[in-house]
Amino acid sequence: MRALIRRDLSLAWRAGGGALIGVLFFLTVVVLMPFAVGPDLALLKRLGPAILWLGALLSSLLTLDRLFTADHDDGSLDLIVMSRQSLELSCLAKALAHWLASGLPLIVAAPVLGLLLNLDLDATAAVALTLLIGTPALTLTGMIGAALAVTLRRGGLLLAVLVLPLSIPVLIFGVAACNAVVTEGVAFGAPLSILAALSLAGVVVGPVAAAAALRQGLD
Amino acid sequence: MRLSGIGLACVRGGREVFSGLGFELASGEALAITGRNGAGKSSLLRIIAGLLHPAAGQLRLDGAAETERTLPEQAHYLGHRDALKPALTVTENLAFWRDMLGGTGGDLADTLAACGIGHAALLPAGFLSAGQRRRLSMARLLVAKRPVWLLDEPTSALDADGQLLVARLMGEHLAAGGLILAATHGPLGIPARRLAIGAEP
Numbered sequence: 001m002r003a004l005i006r007r008d009l010s011l012a013w014r015a016g017g018g019a020l021i022g023v024l025f026f027l028t029v030v031v032l033m034p035f036a037v038g039p040d041l042a043l044l045k046r047l048g049p050a051i052l053w054l055g056a057l058l059s060s061l062l063t064l065d066r067l068f069t070a071d072h073d074d075g076s077l078d079l080i081v082m083s084r085q086s087l088e089l090s091c092l093a094k095a096l097a098h099w100l101a102s103g104l105p106l107i108v109a110a111p112v113l114g115l116l117l118n119l120d121l122d123a124t125a126a127v128a129l130t131l132l133i134g135t136p137a138l139t140l141t142g143m144i145g146a147a148l149a150v151t152l153r154r155g156g157l158l159l160a161v162l163v164l165p166l167s168i169p170v171l172i173f174g175v176a177a178c179n180a181v182v183t184e185g186v187a188f189g190a191p192l193s194i195l196a197a198l199s200l201a202g203v204v205v206g207p208v209a210a211a212a213a214l215r216q217g218l219d
Numbered sequence: 220m221r222l223s224g225i226g227l228a229c230v231r232g233g234r235e236v237f238s239g240l241g242f243e244l245a246s247g248e249a250l251a252i253t254g255r256n257g258a259g260k261s262s263l264l265r266i267i268a269g270l271l272h273p274a275a276g277q278l279r280l281d282g283a284a285e286t287e288r289t290l291p292e293q294a295h296y297l298g299h300r301d302a303l304k305p306a307l308t309v310t311e312n313l314a315f316w317r318d319m320l321g322g323t324g325g326d327l328a329d330t331l332a333a334c335g336i337g338h339a340a341l342l343p344a345g346f347l348s349a350g351q352r353r354r355l356s357m358a359r360l361l362v363a364k365r366p367v368w369l370l371d372e373p374t375s376a377l378d379a380d381g382q383l384l385v386a387r388l389m390g391e392h393l394a395a396g397g398l399i400l401a402a403t404h405g406p407l408g409i410p411a412r413r414l415a416i417g418a419e420p
Contacts, residue, residue: 002318003314003315003318003319004315004319006315007304007307007311007315010306010307010311011304011306011307014306014307073300074300074301074302074303074304075298075299075300075301075302076302076304078268078270078296078298078300078302079296079302079316079319079320080319081269081270081291082268082269082270082291082292082294082296082320083292083319083320083321084288084292084320084321085319218270218271218272
């Protein structure tokens with residue numbers, strides 16, 4: 001399991017690995033948003049958490065596409081299936097490596113981008129915290145779609161269709177928790193707990209479902 | 220140790236590739252699988268590797284040293300796709316597969332030298348030629364010990380020296396009590412029984 005995490009991380013950070021593609025996409029979406037919305041500071045502040053969460057969700061969709069296809073195309077997936085480690089653990093390892101390589105940079109970038117959206121310190125911290133708790137759920141549910149789409153040509157489009165409904169609850173509760181900080185008098189703990197529950201459920205269900213999908217899709 | 224297949228059938232895309240296929244292989248024996256293109260040589264190897272579900276029939280592995288392991292966990296599969304990452308160096312690629320496939324140490328540099336690519340150990344795998352990639356794939360079979368070798372055209376892309384190398388490695392594996400199933404069009408360079416799939420060309 002450690003070997004797989006180490007390899008995926010070093011692949012992600014080398015030339016052509018694509019760890020930075022997600023962050024660059026996130027950056028692009030968020031930087032363009034103030035120009036589209038206009039220089040209304042109050043409006044930007046109100047929309048800020050939603051924009052950051054949308055950017056994070058879309059960029060995770062963008063990078064999840066390659067989670068299994070690269071290994072499938074060069075035959076690595078065959079050997080991973082034949083290894084003496086359960087496929088569920090291998091899937092969990094790949095998800096963890098993917099989150100470290102492309103989820104964590106989003107969380108680091110979010111506070112910087114918060115400045116562009118006129119978010120104050122509290123709101124920025126809330127966005128970073130909810131992303132930290134919520135992005136594992138995005139990765140883990142996305143992994144199920146990536147595993148289902150792996151044997152299909154042009155599976156990327158299918159991935160978005162499969163994963164989007166599963167991502168919606170994460171988006172709703174992530175933004176709800178952030179808005180609770182921006183607008184006074186709404187509970188912050190409840191949506192945050194549900195977000196954590198989604199991530200924890202993802203840790204259990206994601207690897208099992210992805211491994212089942214991979215076994216089914218072998219050819 | 221004895222590996223046998225009974226009444227195996229393979230269906231790809233709704234079309235039957237082969238059916239009623241049986242074979243038996245004991246420790247120290249090699250089986251050369253021959254047949255025209257599309258006869259199902261690679262499919263048979265993938266079925267034995269557990270990467271394809273047979274439409275019928277069963278596989279048995281009797282008398283294995285590690286009885287709790289399944290057949291795919293005791294087999295090495297060398298396919299057309301060589302599972303090498305172009306961005307990682309030759310040594311990194313080999314070290315990863317050693318760890319992943321349950322290898323137990325051993326000196327990677329020695330293995331690479333034995334396979335004739337010791338000079339390229341620190342080169343990214345993306346710069347290797349097809350023959351060198353094949354040699355690196357063979358090195359993978361040596362760093363993790365598994366008794367069953369499933370080789371899909373092991374000598375393709377190799378020069379004369381490389382073909383001799385593969386023959387020697389296969390000979391050593393058989394002498395150590397291993398089993399080899401190889402899909403091939405040419406001679407393997409080791410004594411092997413033949414299993415012809417489908418009509419001969």
